[in-house]
Amino acid sequence: MIPELGHFCLAMAVAIACAQGVVGIAGPTLKDPRALAAAPLLTLLHFTAISLSFLALAWAGVVSDFTVENIADFSSAQTPLLYRITGIWGNHDGSILLWCLILSLCGTAVALGGRQLPASLRARVLGVLGLVSCGFLLFTLAVSNPFTRIWPPPLDGAGMNPILQDPGLAFHPPVLYTGYVGFSVAFAFAIAALIEGRIDAAWGRWVRPWALLSWCFLTAGITLGSWWSYYTLGWGGYWFWDPVENAALLPWLTGTALLHCAIVVEKRESLKAWTVLLAIATFSLSLSGTFLVRSGILNSVHSFAAAPDQGLFILVLLAITIGGSLLLFAFRAPVLAGSGIYAPISRESALILNNIFLCAIAAVVFTGTLYPPFVDLLFGIQLSVGAPFFNQTVLPLAGPIILAMGVGPMLRWKRADLLPVLQRLWLAGAVAVLVLIILTATKHLIAALGLAGGAWVVCSALTDLAERTRLFRVPLGDALGRFFGLPRAAIGAALGHIGFGVSVIGIAAMTLAVQKVVVLKPGQSTMLGGYSWMLDDIHDAPGPDYTQRVADITLSDDGKAFMVLHPTRRFFTSQHVITSDAAIRTNGFQDIYADFADEEDGGAELRLNRHPGAPEIWFGGLIMALGGAFSLSDRRLRVGAPFRKRVPGGATV
Amino acid sequence: MSPLRRRILFGAPLAVAVAGGAGFYTILRRMQSDQYDPHALPSPLIGKRPPSFALPGINGAAGFSNADLLAPAKPMLVNWFASWCAPCQEEAQMLQTLASQGVTIWGIAYEDQPPDLAAYLQKYGNPYARIATDVSGLTAINWGVYGVPETYFIDKAGIVRLRYAGALTDEVVQTRLKPLFEQYS
Numbered sequence: 001m002i003p004e005l006g007h008f009c010l011a012m013a014v015a016i017a018c019a020q021g022v023v024g025i026a027g028p029t030l031k032d033p034r035a036l037a038a039a040p041l042l043t044l045l046h047f048t049a050i051s052l053s054f055l056a057l058a059w060a061g062v063v064s065d066f067t068v069e070n071i072a073d074f075s076s077a078q079t080p081l082l083y084r085i086t087g088i089w090g091n092h093d094g095s096i097l098l099w100c101l102i103l104s105l106c107g108t109a110v111a112l113g114g115r116q117l118p119a120s121l122r123a124r125v126l127g128v129l130g131l132v133s134c135g136f137l138l139f140t141l142a143v144s145n146p147f148t149r150i151w152p153p154p155l156d157g158a159g160m161n162p163i164l165q166d167p168g169l170a171f172h173p174p175v176l177y178t179g180y181v182g183f184s185v186a187f188a189f190a191i192a193a194l195i196e197g198r199i200d201a202a203w204g205r206w207v208r209p210w211a212l213l214s215w216c217f218l219t220a221g222i223t224l225g226s227w228w229s230y231y232t233l234g235w236g237g238y239w240f241w242d243p244v245e246n247a248a249l250l251p252w253l254t255g256t257a258l259l260h261c262a263i264v265v266e267k268r269e270s271l272k273a274w275t276v277l278l279a280i281a282t283f284s285l286s287l288s289g290t291f292l293v294r295s296g297i298l299n300s301v302h303s304f305a306a307a308p309d310q311g312l313f314i315l316v317l318l319a320i321t322i323g324g325s326l327l328l329f330a331f332r333a334p335v336l337a338g339s340g341i342y343a344p345i346s347r348e349s350a351l352i353l354n355n356i357f358l359c360a361i362a363a364v365v366f367t368g369t370l371y372p373p374f375v376d377l378l379f380g381i382q383l384s385v386g387a388p389f390f391n392q393t394v395l396p397l398a399g400p401i402i403l404a405m406g407v408g409p410m411l412r413w414k415r416a417d418l419l420p421v422l423q424r425l426w427l428a429g430a431v432a433v434l435v436l437i438i439l440t441a442t443k444h445l446i447a448a449l450g451l452a453g454g455a456w457v458v459c460s461a462l463t464d465l466a467e468r469t470r471l472f473r474v475p476l477g478d479a480l481g482r483f484f485g486l487p488r489a490a491i492g493a494a495l496g497h498i499g500f501g502v503s504v505i506g507i508a509a510m511t512l513a514v515q516k517v518v519v520l521k522p523g524q525s526t527m528l529g530g531y532s533w534m535l536d537d538i539h540d541a542p543g544p545d546y547t548q549r550v551a552d553i554t555l556s557d558d559g560k561a562f563m564v565l566h567p568t569r570r571f572f573t574s575q576h577v578i579t580s581d582a583a584i585r586t587n588g589f590q591d592i593y594a595d596f597a598d599e600e601d602g603g604a605e606l607r608l609n610r611h612p613g614a615p616e617i618w619f620g621g622l623i624m625a626l627g628g629a630f631s632l633s634d635r636r637l638r639v640g641a642p643f644r645k646r647v648p649g650g651a652t653v
Numbered sequence: 654m655s656p657l658r659r660r661i662l663f664g665a666p667l668a669v670a671v672a673g674g675a676g677f678y679t680i681l682r683r684m685q686s687d688q689y690d691p692h693a694l695p696s697p698l699i700g701k702r703p704p705s706f707a708l709p710g711i712n713g714a715a716g717f718s719n720a721d722l723l724a725p726a727k728p729m730l731v732n733w734f735a736s737w738c739a740p741c742q743e744e745a746q747m748l749q750t751l752a753s754q755g756v757t758i759w760g761i762a763y764e765d766q767p768p769d770l771a772a773y774l775q776k777y778g779n780p781y782a783r784i785a786t787d788v789s790g791l792t793a794i795n796w797g798v799y800g801v802p803e804t805y806f807i808d809k810a811g812i813v814r815l816r817y818a819g820a821l822t823d824e825v826v827q828t829r830l831k832p833l834f835e836q837y838s
Contacts, residue, residue, distance in 0.1 A: 281666070
């Protein structure tokens with residue numbers, strides 16, 4: 001009964017979303033005040049319908065209603081409650097419903113939070129969101145229905161993949177999807193602006209918080225995903241340049257570029273068409289990232305097996321959404337002329353430089369990801385593009401960004417002098433050079449360059465804050481007072497840069513990691529990274545729905561034992577799956593990582609790692625996301641426009 | 654910038670997207686008609702004869718060499734396996750079934766020791782008409798073996814027509830091997 005209601009709500013949501021799209025887009029043209037007022041209302045209804053539908057599926061999961069195929073396939077009566085709920089988005093059909101739910105949530109946020117928007121712009125934005133949502137809901141309903149029933153129901157479900165039974169993975173998809181889908185709002189604003197044919201500073205100010213919010217979620221989502229693969233897969237790696245990872249990285253890169261060039265639109269009314277294109281590109285890449293990896297075209301370790309007819313449906317949807325918006329862009333964008341004029345050395349130019357390099361990295365990653373299927377299509381050559389390609393192409397492009405990141409925020413708008421800025425950054429430069437010299441002596445050039453670059457970014461962002469607060473030039477109390485008086489956006493931006501620098505430091509330090517795969521018998525020991533690793537014992541231990549074998553490893557430094565690790569191998573008997581649970585000890589600057597990979601002839605095959613800087617990679621990601629969140633709390637963004645009266649598009653209809 | 658150039662420039666993203674979309678459409682169609690498998694591991698041997706090798710059998714028994722594969726009487730399979738490989742044990746039953754249906758299967762044991770190998774064949778059965786042992790693993794590198802088990806389909810002209818990496822399953826046999834046997838018999 002409940003699943004049928006959920007199914008019905010899903011069908012209703014399609015109809016309402018369609019109405020929202022038509023009314024929202026046609027309303028401002030018809031100049032009908034009832035149509036303008038109806039768009040937000042339809043958005044709320046649309047959200048309600050999808051929420052009910054999602055709740056119905058969640059209910060079926062909680063009570064283990066195995067007449068629902070989705071539940072029977074991916075859950076079982078023994079699955080803990082938390083994973084019965086999170087399992088809903090752990091599979092293809094359910095995750096798309098979650099995607100639609102978040103999309104409608106974004107629409108609702110615009111409908112409720114965008115009261116100061118001109119009514120026509122708001123209606124158009126909601127209309128675009130409605131049309132996008134309608135397409136993907138139709139996809140859910142037609143070929144990927146999570147409410148498909150089976151009769152007679154099985155006595156018990158097939159159970160959840162044990163690898164997915166992990167809190168990190170349980171919350172990774174919603175965060176990542178919010179990041180992906182959030183860019184739909186920036187996209188809708190861009191399309192609405194193209195329809196209206198004008199963009200001004202106020203538009204930039206409205207778009208930026210949305211872009212920032214989704215960027216925060218995307219950053220957090222990627223960080224969570226990377227951390228999860230690090231601690232759960234037992235490979236000790238944090239980024240594999242897998243197509244699915246690249247699919248998340250691409251919108252992050254263009255989204256970061258969007259974030260920066262929307263500032264130029266807001267402050268200087270320049271780069272308008274470029275900003276619109278970035279908004280379209282970011283959401284298009286998000287869409288492709290979510291759906292293309294499910295079509296099975298890209299070879300990935302993430303298995304989201306989808307039938308080819310779903311692939312075709314997705315392709316048609318993507319063609320309409322992406323092709324339609326780019327067509328609109330081709331016809332309407334040439335009328336968007338920038339008005340700001342600026343010198344080659346200025347904040348604007350620095351932001352353009354940032355955009356060029358971020359987009360260049362995105363282009364390289366994009367090419368590398370799509371090269372294998374396309375080269376096979378065009379030339380019949382089968383090949384794969386792996387980490388070496390990405391490392392060699394992305395690192396040189398990241399270099400200029402890292403250099404420019406320190407200088408850019410201190411340049412003035414319109415026209416700036418480079419020399420005084422560089423003089424103020426002497427300390428940061430000195431720290432970077434010092435790090436470079438010290439580490440070059442250890443003959444790790446990449447690590448030295450990376451650590452120096454990270455130190456440069458962190459120190460220059462700190463210098464920027466110190467300059468703004470006039471630290472060390474005025475009494476400390478005054479400086480603190482100035483600090484709290486700074487716009488939160490400025491502190492957020494500095495935090496964002498610091499976070500990036502910290503991540504760079506972590507990634508660079510990880511190149512110094514040492515690892516070893518050994519087979520040890522109890523009592524034997526091996527040396528790695530200056531420590532002695534001794535396998536004391538291998539023994540059985542009980543577990544809730546698995547049995548496990550535990551290896552006890554003692555680490556000692558100069559004969560003094562200082563750490564005991566217990567990596568385990570878990571045997572999930574019902575699913576015949578073996579997972580390994582790596583033992584990771586961190587002191588905040590270094591991880592000691594041991595994985596119990598296999599057991600043979602009384603010996604344990606162990607993967608032992610010493611990872612300097614590993615925690616910094618994720619700390620950096622979190623600092624970046626926090627910086628974004630802090631910037632969002634800026635009063636200027638929350639309250640909206642000081643130009644409230646001078647809104648575009650003839651607000652009064 | 655002239656208005657025309659500006660228009661062309663602004664149309665460029667659309668052109669890229671259209672080209673990409675057309676490419677993906679073609680790939681999807683080829684996937685549906687089984688002409689393209691994104692998960693396929695490319696093998697340089699497809700359409701060629703295996704590289705030259707001469708490997709011994711178990712415990713001094715005769716192995717085989719590439720010359721023996723030049724012109725088989727009927728299409729056959731060469732199966733790379735190892736006693737230490739778990740998927741090979743799962744695959745053993747399927748190989749037995751194929752052998753009992755009259756399929757000629759030759760095996761090459763990869764980086765294996767004769768005693769282990771003998772125990773393995775004792776335990777899981779021996780579906781192989783002939784067995785060679787590649788103790789050093791050099792022949793495997795020349796073949797481009799990715800991991801064991803791996804199965805190669807060789808036609809009557811001695812040319813490799815298919816490489817399948819991983820354990821053979823019912824589905825693989827039905828959808829990949831059977832059509833080949835029908836085509837090349």
